[in-house]
Amino acid sequence: MSDSPTDSNRQWVRIDEEVPRWGLVNRPLTTRRSREIVVGPDGNDDDPGTEDEPLATIQEAFNRLPIFVQHDTTIRVRPGSYTDEGPAIHTGPIVQKAQCTLRLVGDVEEPERVDVRSGINSTYQGKQLHYTIRGIAFDGLSQFAGPVDLRDCVFSGNGDAAISGKNGHVFAKRCRIGSSEDRYAIWSTLMESYGLVDCDLIAGEVAIKANGPGTHRLAANCTIDAPTAFDADSGSIITYGDALYVGGQRYTPD
Template structure:
């Protein structure tokens, strides 16, 4: 913690948190939200702007940089259609903690996510309820979900050559998403207690749709489709539920 802003006459003191974000350097973030908020991002915007509809930001990263550590009010980052090329090497959400009654949405175009083309991945660290933190209608290179949940809806994750989704100790629920490409080894590469729930998703990969290193649980609804030589490549500690079938360590489990 670096400083406390505001004097005796201030409406409320703000404790700010300093953290270093790759490429963007030192970022000073407030501790908590004070009210509901919407930030608007547009490729033609300016990161020095206010983030309103009339004065949008230029990058999603800047929108996350302006979020506090504790999100206690409904918050939306509204991403307008366009091509976002200045988010490399990846968008970092920063550590976020969300109160159960609030929502945090990164909202693009759910009807046509390819219209919101983000030329990088997103690294997400989050604590809260899965359904209260959502990414909707955005096309990313990929998602690295560490230490927390995220709800993906109507998204496209193209992959980075290794995988489209990866992470450690995270929980991902995806619905109506296209995950991976023929250029990726895996659509999902899971390590260290990852948990996935997939509904109406399509997974594409050159080796295996899901690669699981270490214990974790992956649930696929019967409506998911896979375009890969192998559906599951998993260590002995992993479990995958695909409809009525249970796979342990990548092999279909048959009771004795």
């Protein structure tokens, strides 16, 4: 509590958090205003993260976000290759006020122009449509808790799965998920739930592997390119267009 609470431009509480690979991160407790942080391939993580002086990594942008996001916040990622993120970007725990948005935005027309050669591990509490990732190509996503809204993204996978998590809630639209080198496009555990619209799922073994009583909904316009579409525990329910699958097997009424 070294900062003065009377200075409106500064936080009066800061949180020390240990982030793998990046060490101890000193984060403010809450936002004081709306803001945009810019990341670019020619940036520097010692810079302020503005249009003229962007950061070099998405990880540093998340390191600068508080735990409580109470104002509209955007991390804007310029086209380029990002090779210094480490195995995974950690968002840290984020709690969002209902009326504001948190957006991670790249190039929605050509997401592979924003080539983030890393996964992203996300923990979030708030409304699904208020936490969005748009127009970015990642190795993968692990949604460990809470919701996320994905639009126009690519998740190429890490050999096991392109998207996975525990107790997460993922909605994806116009996304390409997985590759033939991955065992699964999506690997769901515990109470995960997915809603997919106009997505392509690609896997070397199974498109959706579901361990746990999750519910997954695929619109009929989703495509599946895998030897097996669904491998699910008995408590998992999957709908694909008008078809219903229980425990990975298509359900037909008696």
